Structures are given as C-alpha cells and as structure tokens.
Amino acid sequence: MNHAEGARFRLRDDLRLVGAGGTNKVMAGELSRLVRRALDDVRLPEPKKAGPGALVYPFEPRVARVAALYHRTCVRVLWDVIETRAERLEPLFADVSEAAASCVQRFLWDGARLSVYAHGVQEFAAGERQVVGTVKNALIEAAAKCGMQVRLDPEAPDILFVVRWDEGVIRVSVDLAGRPMNQRGYRRERAQAPLREDLAAVMLMLARYDARHDILLDPMAGSGTIAIEAACMAKALPTFVPPRRPLLLGMPAFRGLPPDGETPLFADTQPCVFASDIDPAMKTITEQAADDAALVDCLSVATTDFRELTPERIVQLARARGATFETGLIISNPPYGERLDTTDLDTFYGDLRRFCQRFRGFRAAFLVANRNFEDAFGLRPKIKKPLSNGPLPAYFYLYEL
Numbered sequence: 424m425n426h427a428e429g430a431r432f433r434l435r436d437d438l439r440l441v442g443a444g445g446t447n448k449v450m451a452g453e454l455s456r457l458v459r460r461a462l463d464d465v466r467l468p469e470p471k472k473a474g475p476g477a478l479v480y481p482f483e484p485r486v487a488r489v490a491a492l493y494h495r496t497c498v499r500v501l502w503d504v505i506e507t508r509a510e511r512l513e514p515l516f517a518d519v520s521e522a523a524a525s526c527v528q529r530f531l532w533d534g535a536r537l538s539v540y541a542h543g544v545q546e547f548a549a550g551e552r553q554v555v556g557t558v559k560n561a562l563i564e565a566a567a568k569c570g571m572q573v574r575l576d577p578e579a580p581d582i583l584f585v586v587r588w589d590e591g592v593i594r595v596s597v598d599l600a601g602r603p604m605n606q607r608g609y610r611r612e613r614a615q616a617p618l619r620e621d622l623a624a625v626m627l628m629l630a631r632y633d634a635r636h637d638i639l640l641d642p643m644a645g646s647g648t649i650a651i652e653a654a655c656m657a658k659a660l661p662t663f664v665p666p667r668r669p670l671l672l673g674m675p676a677f678r679g680l681p682p683d684g685e686t687p688l689f690a691d692t693q694p695c696v697f698a699s700d701i702d703p704a705m706k707t708i709t710e711q712a713a714d715d716a717a718l719v720d721c722l723s724v725a726t727t728d729f730r731e732l733t734p735e736r737i738v739q740l741a742r743a744r745g746a747t748f749e750t751g752l753i754i755s756n757p758p759y760g761e762r763l764d765t766t767d768l769d770t771f772y773g774d775l776r777r778f779c780q781r782f783r784g785f786r787a788a789f790l791v792a793n794r795n796f797e798d799a800f801g802l803r804p805k806i807k808k809p810l811s812n813g814p815l816p817a818y819f820y821l822y823e824l
C-alpha cells in the first residue's frame with residue numbers, strides 16, 4: 424500500500440541529514456568527501472533537498488554508517504522508515520504497527536530497549552505525549568508480531584525513534600546516532616558563549632579549510648570549538664569521542680559493516696592549529712577538550728590579546744612544531760556586542776581589521792551576529808552568507824587578505 428494508491432501509509436527507506444538552515448551544500452559536500460574516502464566502490468547519488476537544512480538520500484547502510492560515524496556539519500542523521508497521512512491517534516497506531524511489522528527486523532532485535540521523541544508535531548490533532556505514546560505502542564506491537572520482546576527505556580535506549588510532522592505527513596525515523604551529532608563528548612566545561620560544534624564545522628567548510636596547505640588561527644577562540652573541529656575534520660576523526668558511540672552500531676542492518684568507526688579516515692594528515700583567547704580560563708577549557716578529543720599534537724593554545732599576535736609569532740610556533748604551510752586561515756566567532764557598546768565594538772572590529780591586514784595572503788572567516796560588523800571591519804567580503812547562530816541572526820564572512 425502507498426500514498427499513490429490512496430492508502431494512508433507507506434514504507435520509506437531514506438537517509439536524511441538535518442542541519443542548520445542554509446547548510447545543504449556544505450552537508451552534501453562533507454558526506455561526499457567522507458564516502459569517497461571510506462567506501463571507494465560507492466557512488467553517492469545527488470541528494471534531494473527537503474528544506475533549507477535537510478537532505479535526503481536513498482538509504483544505503485554503509486553510507487548511513489559513515490554519516491553517523493563521521494559527519495560533523497549536520498545535527499541529526501535519520502533513517503526514515505514509515506510515513507503516514509493519519510490525522511488521528513487510532514489510524515496512526517494502526518498504520519505504524521502494520522507498516523513496522525514488515526521492517527522492524529532491520530533495526531530492532533529481541534531484548535532491545537527503545538525510546539521515542541517527537542519534533543514539530545504541534546499541527547497534529549493530539550498532544551505530543553500522546554503521539555509519542557501511540558508510536559511507541561505501535562512499534563512494540565509490531566516487534567511482538569515478529570516474535571521480539573522490546574521494551575521502553577527512555578534513560579538508556581539502544582534505539583531512538585523520532586516522529587515528525589511535515590506538511591500533513593507523520594514520518595517515523597530511526598535517529599541513527601541516538602543523540603544530536605553536535606554533542607561530540609569532548610566538552611566537560613562550558614564557556615560563556617560556545618559556538619555550536621556543527622556551526623564551527625560549517626564555517627570551516629565554507630572557508631574551504633584544507634589542512635594540507637593551511638595553517639589555522641582562531642585569535643578569539645573561547646573554548647576552542649573552531650580549532651578543535653578544524654583538527655578533527657582534517658583527520659576525519661569519529662564525530663563522537665569514545666566511549667560515546669552512535670547507536671546504529673548495534674542495529675541488525677549495520678552489524679559488521681566497514682568502516683569500524685574507531686579510526687580516523689585521514690590519519691596521516693597533520694593539521695597545524697592555533698587557538699588563542701584573552702581570557703586565561705579559556706586556555707584550560709580548550710586544552711582539556713583537545714586532550715579528550717586526542718588532539719594535543721595538533722593544537723597550540725595561548726592566552727593573548729589578538730592585537731599582540733603577529734605573523735612572525737605564528738610562523739615561529741609552526742616551525743617549533745615542525746610544520747610547514749603555504750597559506751593560512753584566520754577563523755573566528757568574535758564578540759558581537761553583549762558586553763561592549765557600539766562605539767567600543769566599532770573600534771574593536773577596526774582593530775580586528777588592522778590585525779588581519781598583517782597576515783597578507785591569508786584568508787579570514789568570521790561568524791558574527793552584529794549588523795555593524797561589515798562596515799566597522801571595513802573590508803569587502805568575498806563571501807557573505809546568512810548563518811544563524813541559534814536564535815541570533817548572523818552572517819558568515821570570508822575575506823582574502
């Protein structure tokens with residue numbers, strides 16, 4: 424049965440990457456780089472865009488596994504399995520249990536503990552908790568029909584399902600990582616305004632960071648998110664820091680497939696990354712996170728006012744680490760006005776321009792949630808792109824210095 428024949432539900436078999444608005448191209452580019460490296464016999468098809476931050480590919484278990492193990496610019500990696508146009512709870516239950524009975528063996532197993540969450544189901548004719556309860560009961564019943572006893576465990580599930588409402592369709596998907604992809608596991612202490620990890624990764628992709636040629640400097644690094652993401656991306660380290668692992672590794676459809684998810688895909692790449700901040704507390708936080716992410720060899724951390732950093736000092740630091748480089752990338756998420764008034768901020772961004780101009784031949788990339796930035800910084804961006812930083816409307820800027 425499917426929608427085309429007038430039925431309410433149909434089975435789906437799609438891989439869906441969900442990220443921040445405006446990141447489709449970047450998410451697709453990253454997946455394609457990872458798949459080329461990890462699976463040399465797979466040709467990734469062009470994805471379908473399913474909104475400003477959502478891509479859909481035909482489901483292929485090895486590709487899905489690469490995405491859940493290594494992708495950094497998305498926030499969720501989902502496997503869409505069921506869609507229904509049910510408008511009330513009873514038909515929702517009937518559809519999910521009937522549809523799931525023909526596919527649960529691919530993702531559930533006897534004894535599995537499951538959990539369900541809902542996202543954006545406000546338009547549905549019942550409350551979120553009822554939708555969650557209905558889908559959960561339908562999945563448990565479908566598993567029982569297939570001879571499997573599964574139980575609910577919201578605290579420590581082996582498998583997490585998400586129910587979404589999208590233009591009249593309820594979609595049930597398996598959340599392949601079992602958590603947002605940006606919860607990498609290298610952050611123990613939080614700085615005041617840390618950048619979300621996926622956005623740091625998006626910035627690096629937009630700035631075309633290439634660790635084989637670029638030295639990288641974040642002069643206002645805070646807790647070091649951009650610097651750490653840069654080193655992780657350069658080596659294509661697993662997105663989650665052990666012992667954290669994506670849940671899909673335990674599911675029948677993915678057991679025993681390569682890659683194993685323990686090893687970096689570009690182990691030989693040796694990134695050369697500097698993180699500096701004026702606040703001494705940030706150095707400890709960044710060093711701890713770099714340590715947890717097994718990156719101490721790639722990262723140098725300092726406490727400095729960016730105005731005092733010079734190209735000579737950066738070159739010296741690179742030489743001391745035995746690194747060579749042809750080009751450089753200054754990349755940062757500068758203060759946007761929470762503690763400075765407008766006049767101070769204009770001066771601050773002017774100082775930032777003078778600092779950048781010392782680094783002739785480098786590129787500079789910023790994510791800023793302040794309308795005055797472009798004028799106060801005063802150079803003409805090569806790229807300007809809206810990129811929201813949580814609830815704050817922000818822009819990504821790229822300059823050639």
Ligand SMILES: C[S@@+](CC[C@H](N)C(=O)[O-])C[C@H]1O[C@@H](n2cnc3c(N)ncnc32)[C@H](O)[C@@H]1O
Nearest residue numbers: 617618643644645646648700701728729756758
């Ligand atoms: C928006 S936060 C950066 C957050 C960072 N991307 C993270 O993920 O944690 C801006 C940072 O600029 C730093 N900062 C402000 N003035 C500075 C200066 N003159 N030199 C260096 N860092 C400065 C602040 O201490 C703060 O950590």
